[in-house]
Amino acid sequence: MNITLRVWRQQNADTPGAMQTYQVADVSPDMSFLEMLDVLNEQLTLAGDDPIAFDSDCREGICGMCGLVINGLAHGPNELVTTCQLHMRSFSDGDVIDVEPWRAQPFSVIKDLVVDRSSFDRIIQAGGFISAPTGTAPDAHAAPVPKADADAAFDAATCIGCGACVAACPNGSASLFVAAKITHLGLLPQGQPERDSRALDMLAQHDEEGFGGCTQIGECTAACPKGIQLDLISRMQRDVLGALSHRR
Amino acid sequence: MAISGLVLVGYLVAHMYGNLKVFAGQEAFDEYAHHLRELGEPMLPYEGALWLIRIVLLAAIGVHIFSAVTLWRRSRAATGGKGSQRYASSKAPRGSQRSYASFTMRWGGVVIILFVIYHLMHFTWNTIAPGGASDSPYERVVNGFEIWWVVLSYTIALLAVGFHLRHGVWAALASLGANTSQRRRRNLNILATLVALVIMVGFLLPPFGIFFGLVG
Numbered sequence: 001m002n003i004t005l006r007v008w009r010q011q012n013a014d015t016p017g018a019m020q021t022y023q024v025a026d027v028s029p030d031m032s033f034l035e036m037l038d039v040l041n042e043q044l045t046l047a048g049d050d051p052i053a054f055d056s057d058c059r060e061g062i063c064g065m066c067g068l069v070i071n072g073l074a075h076g077p078n079e080l081v082t083t084c085q086l087h088m089r090s091f092s093d094g095d096v097i098d099v100e101p102w103r104a105q106p107f108s109v110i111k112d113l114v115v116d117r118s119s120f121d122r123i124i125q126a127g128g129f130i131s132a133p134t135g136t137a138p139d140a141h142a143a144p145v146p147k148a149d150a151d152a153a154f155d156a157a158t159c160i161g162c163g164a165c166v167a168a169c170p171n172g173s174a175s176l177f178v179a180a181k182i183t184h185l186g187l188l189p190q191g192q193p194e195r196d197s198r199a200l201d202m203l204a205q206h207d208e209e210g211f212g213g214c215t216q217i218g219e220c221t222a223a224c225p226k227g228i229q230l231d232l233i234s235r236m237q238r239d240v241l242g243a244l245s246h247r248r
Numbered sequence: 249m250a251i252s253g254l255v256l257v258g259y260l261v262a263h264m265y266g267n268l269k270v271f272a273g274q275e276a277f278d279e280y281a282h283h284l285r286e287l288g289e290p291m292l293p294y295e296g297a298l299w300l301i302r303i304v305l306l307a308a309i310g311v312h313i314f315s316a317v318t319l320w321r322r323s324r325a326a327t328g329g330k331g332s333q334r335y336a337s338s339k340a341p342r343g344s345q346r347s348y349a350s351f352t353m354r355w356g357g358v359v360i361i362l363f364v365i366y367h368l369m370h371f372t373w374n375t376i377a378p379g380g381a382s383d384s385p386y387e388r389v390v391n392g393f394e395i396w397w398v399v400l401s402y403t404i405a406l407l408a409v410g411f412h413l414r415h416g417v418w419a420a421l422a423s424l425g426a427n428t429s430q431r432r433r434r435n436l437n438i439l440a441t442l443v444a445l446v447i448m449v450g451f452l453l454p455p456f457g458i459f460f461g462l463v464g
Contacts, residue, residue, distance in 0.1 A: 008336065019336050072340030098337030105326050168343065170351065171319070172326030212326035213319045215353065216419035216427075219332075222344040234427035241425060 029089035053112040064160030074164035074223040102167035119209040126205035127198035156184035165220035171212035176220035179236035196243035249315035250420035264450040349415035363405035393458035410448035
């Protein structure tokens with residue numbers, strides 16, 4: 001396959017960026033999108049040019065590091081995959097593919113396709129945890145959990161914090177991410193003591209970081225590589241309303 | 249946003265009921281309009297109930313606009329003022345699944361508020377009287393809707409209201425916590441579509457009925 005790439009190049013957050021065109025020849029349809037970028041970077045390096053900076057780590061769709069807006073869609077055209085699990089067979093020979101970084105004010109570009117997602121870390125620090133004594137693991141059956149709750153909590157816990165929801169949201173909201181974290185802990189008995197403060201603190205930090213508000217459009221859940229569902233946002237709203245009514 | 253919006257939807261249903269009285273003839277319609285002013289007498293003064301409703305409506309509209317502006321500003325700040333147009337690629341202009349209704353909420357809302365002002369000038373303040381003024385509310389309605397551009401302007405406004413409700417009713421209920429499952433998401437969207445259709449058709453029946461000579 002021969003591919004034409006239009007890639008966002010930007011030296012750093014302070015200099016303006018622009019789309020730049022590259023040709024990549026002899027691409028195998030079995031390559032992942034990131035492997036195709038690796039091939040391009042080898043060409044650029046051999047030619048003495050600056051390779052394209054992009055994030056990646058596990059390359060098996062479970063770490064949340066990679067993330068590119070491909071042809072205007074977060075993680076590309078396929079459902080339920082991260083960029084590293086998107087393969088070149090999803091494209092055709094001769095395609096022109098646009099590649100851009102996540103865009104949102106709280107995600108500033110570090111270089112080219114790499115953005116700063118430390119705002120997500122600060123949202124987690126605000127309430128995405130439980131306080132429990134460490135040491136010996138408790139007996140597995142010490143805190144019974146209904147099967148349905150355990151399954152739903154696990155579905156929410158599959159959020160890898162990649163940020164595709166923000167990249168896809170017309171409002172630049174991270175509500176789906178926050179909702180997934182609130183649901184994952186709030187459905188389990190270990191998450192109950194901090195359930196109220198978690199909802200309020202995480203949402204406050206989300207707003208503080210400069211993310212937009214949710215208007216229930218649903219682009220987040222369509223882009224999410226882990227299939228986090230939109231009803232978790234309603235669940236978050238319930239926790240927030242509950243916390244406000246319990247507040248003394 | 250959600251609560252003030254639902255208050256306004258509730259008002260639209262009552263307003264639609266009043267409008268449909270036009271099919272019951274001049275006497276019923278004028279009596280209804282007159283009785284609205286006497287509602288609650290003698291416990292309330294003349295037009296007392298009407299003013300209570302107006303105060304609630306004005307508060308709801310105020311809260312609705314304030315919340316909308318707040319959301320709009322946050323959205324602009326988060327996306328550099330470009331919203332869903334913030335990517336250089338033009339290959340997914342409509343995203344992956346968002347509806348026409350959802351991305352016309354804000355400008356659609358502006359269209360609706362402009363229409364409401366025009367509508368109040370027409371039927372409440374009587375500053376404009378297309379088709380001729382009259383003391384009878386029924387005659388004012390019939391005179392107005394015999395003119396094609398009045399019917400057209402109301403049709404455009406109600407299409408905007410229909411789209412606004414199609415996304416707005418769903419989003420309001422979901423934001424208040426009603427979307428609890430995949431199935432609920434689908435059902436709430438069906439409900440929102442139904443509410444939008446009923447209100448749109450219910451409000452368009454009198455103008456079209458009059459225009460095509462089925463009334464009066």
